Amino acid sequence: MPYIANTKEDQQAMFETIACTDFADMWRKSQVVVPEPSLLNIPEGMSEFEVISKLRKLAAKNATELHTFLGAGYYDHIIPAAVGEISGRSEFYTAYTPYQPEASQGTLQAIYEYQSMICRLTGMPVSNASLYDGGTALFEAMMLAIRATRRRQVVVSEAVSPIFREMLNTYSSNLNIELIQIPAGADDSGKEELLNAVSDKTACVIVQYPNFFGTIEAWEEFNEQVHAEKALSVCSTYPVSLALLTPPGELGFDIVTAEGQSLGNSLNFGGPYLGIMAVTTKLMRKMPGRVCGRTVDSEGKDGFVLTLQTREQHIRRESAMSNICSNESLCALTALVYMSCMGKQGLIQVAELCASKAAYARELLLAIDGVEAVGGEAFFNEFVIQLPCDAAEVVGKLIDKGFAAGFPLGRYYPDRKNQLLVAVTEKRTKEEIKALATALEAVL
Secondary structure: OOOOOOOHHHHHHHHHHOOOOOHHHHHHHHOOOOOOHHHHOOOOOOOHHHHHHHHHHHHHOOOOOOEEOOOOOOOOOOOOHHHHHHHOOHHHHOOOOOOOHHHOHHHHHHHHHHHHHHHHHHOOOEEOOOEOOHHHHHHHHHHHHHHHHOOOEEEEEOOOOHHHHHHHHHHOOOOOOEEEEEOOOOOOOOHHHHHHHOOOOEEEEEEEEOOOOOEOOOOHHHHHHHHHOOOEEEEEEOHHHHHOOOOHHHHOOOEEEEEHHHOOOOOHHHOOOOEEEEEOHHHHHHOOOEEEEEEEOOOOOEEEEEEEEOEOOOOOHHHOOEOOOOOOHHHHHHHHHHHHHHHHHHHHHHHHHHHHHHHHHHHHHHOOOOOEEEOOOOEOOEEEEEOOOOHHHHHHHHHOOOEEOOEEHHHOOHHHOOEEEEEOOOOOOHHHHHHHHHHHHHHO
């Protein structure tokens, strides 16, 4: 019998709330209709091939080929065919936690190489490979700062992804953490207000680079002032942008996190994704998850081991740095294969294409009557435009024309109902960008 947390009294109270007597009554009232096989009009005696062909034709009626200009933290990049072919090999695809290094050298070396690439990309000295996604990685960064400083106040800019901020709220709701959220400007993170909120109680300040609105900001002086208060600075970033931008480590950040989906992992309706974390050497031993290192064996040959293991499976539970991080080695391997396939120049070229195409798209969209610029010129591949009407309604109309035109900011920022966040990757062609501008003009 599986364990069910709700008692019979709990269940009855829930049934009364929804005006039902029991589960059977609940299903009846929900009017859930399961289609009969006959509704698919599949005659008896069809071969497997014929059935599959018919189902594919039916499924195609639901499919809409959208040209996507959506971003907001998750991006539609080109993924080389080699990425899936290599990461899908059985020795990688079925491998699990490398508890026995003598039997897991391939997996351990892959993790080590992944960490090395993340360090080069972020400009940080140490990286791990055990976090679920960008949001949980940011939460882990916050908890790391709390452990390191022994303070329980956290200052967060509202220019940080609202999805990530909601995760911070959810995970910390019962942890006695004072979470202060500072309103953002038209295109910036509200630096002055952030600094004004920092005190001797502050564990860390959390910002995003580029921020949620796509703006690139300078952080060196800001981080110096945060450090003067003995607080830590945490940065959530977009990995592809770092092929062009100054690495966060060179800007003085103590902890860098990211959503690794853009590094060869497909969108997949929301997952599985990859949480990235890199820290300074000083914070290394307070980092959650696992860190793989290189050593030598008894014969002097290179070997790879789990140098740091800070999960409750490895050490005493009360000493564990986290109980929500997990083995994301397959997604990390995918990112490693992607970065290896692209190489340094390939990553730079992708970033340059994203930036140049975004600049081209912004210019075309701002040429439309009624469309106005929001924020300055310093952006990577995302920018905000002001529409003369509700952006969510415009997005809905453009879906019918074959475009996922962007992210309506009013969903998370009530005072920005008419603003649209548009993202452009290397995957979008100039013809698609022109077609988007034409469709938007027609809708307006």
